[in-house]
Amino acid sequence: MIYLCNSTSPKISESGCCGEKEVEALRLAIVSQLAKMEGLEQEEVRMSACMSNCIYGISVRIHPQNQLYGNVKPEDIPELLASVFTLKKPLQRLLIPPVNRFLGF
Numbered sequence: 615m616i617y618l619c620n621s622t623s624p625k626i627s628e629s630g631c632c633g634e635k636e637v638e639a640l641r642l643a644i645v646s647q648l649a650k651m652e653g654l655e656q657e658e659v660r661m662s663a664c665m666s667n668c669i670y671g672i673s674v675r676i677h678p679q680n681q682l683y684g685n686v687k688p689e690d691i692p693e694l695l696a697s698v699f700t701l702k703k704p705l706q707r708l709l710i711p712p713v714n715r716f717l718g719f
């Protein structure tokens with residue numbers, strides 16, 4: 615399951631919110647890429663509330679891998695999905711470390 619934050623009510627004030635960015639373009643990029651990847655046609659993509667990662671929006675959480683990514687853009691999607699689902703490794707350059715997840719930095 616892939617969750618995209620589309621919140622317009624950030625939990626962390628003054629850090630912006632994902633819903634003000636191009637979430638729909640990101641969703642379409644994910645759906646399009648999943649359709650190209652063998653065995654991932656059924657992977658679900660859902661919108662979500664704020665992930666307390668606002669400063670790094672657009673935030674993307676992938677389950678059950680329990681990985682949180684930030685600053686994700688449509689052009690990152692092929693690399694991100696290949697890393698997570700094909701290589702079975704987090705994409706380090708976009709990964710938000712657990713220690714930062716609820717601090718907003």
Ligand code: FES
Binds near residue numbers: 630633673
């Ligand atoms: S608005 Fe997306 S993480 Fe807070």
